[in-house]
Ligand SMILES: *[C@@H]1O[C@H](CO)[C@@H](O)[C@H](O)[C@H]1NC(C)=O
Ligand SMILES: *[C@@H]1O[C@H](CO)[C@@H](O)[C@H](O)[C@H]1NC(C)=O
């Protein structure tokens with residue numbers, strides 16, 4: 001049932017760690033472990049990783065596949081290891097919501113390695129497996145460091161490349177700890193004002209995506225979204241197409257720029273604000 005999120009910069013040993021954790025949990029703790037690997041998914045789709053990481057749309061598609069694959073494999077008996085860069089804070093938050101929603105515990109393992117050493121590993125890879133200098137540097141710039149003060153990154157194991165695996169500690173964090181109760185998410189950490197709009201952008205995007213997927217499953221009228229502590233929306237109808245939802249989202253972002261919510265607002269609080277905005281907007285439409 002538990003989920004292990006690997007996070008790290010290029011060539012810092014993410015897949016090596018994922019395999020070590022898999023072996024440890026299988027051999028010592030006798031649990032079944034699945035690895036969901038970004039590399040494999042990129043290879044199976046016959047894509048090239050440098051191309052994927054320079055194409056936000058493609059990259060997002062891969063992230064979507066990774067997330068749904070990881071969540072699909074989460075069962076009470078299995079451990080799932082998500083072996084990917086997972087460098088976006090908002091994405092790790094989404095994974096946390098999803099795993100919490102399926103009653104699962106989660107740990108984050110960050111792989112750390114000196115930049116020169118990692119580059120050295122990188123250039124020793126085969127041509128297809130190698131990051132270009134451009135892509136490598138871009139991923140360094142984009143990386144949002146996991147922080148154990150964020151409840152979605154916690155518990156966090158930061159492992160240097162030469163350190164041995166704290167297998168027992170990881171096992172204990174996964175199995176001897178209660179999963180977080182599904183309704184505690186309103187107690188999230190406050191956002192820093194600097195990346196506030198960025199955060200708001202991601203949160204609202206995630207909500208729109210959830211509405212679209214709920215609608216694909218035939219939801220109408222009043223719906224409850226699983227993430228952000230459960231947002232209830234009313235008047236979801238055939239007339240909220242993806243294009244319309246995208247427009248409401250832009251309106252909300254413009255509104256929020258002019259009337260910024262308190263910087264102490266938590267991600268869940270912002271999600272609620274967007275929910276209220278949608279409620280009001282949708283109920284004003286002719287039915
Ligand atoms: C979670 O929800 C239950 C029932 O709705 C409530 O009794 C409990 O106090 C809630 N816990 C928290 C931490 O909000
Ligand atoms: C939207 O409206 C419904 C029905 O009035 C209400 O239960 C829900 O809490 C509202 N959602 C938000 C996010 O305010």
Ligand SMILES: *[C@@H]1O[C@H](CO)[C@@H](O)[C@H](O)[C@H]1NC(C)=O
Pocket residue numbers: 222234235282283284285286287
């Ligand atoms: C919106 O939903 C509320 C509660 O379900 C309902 O009373 C109202 O008629 C709906 N409004 C529209 C415009 O559909």
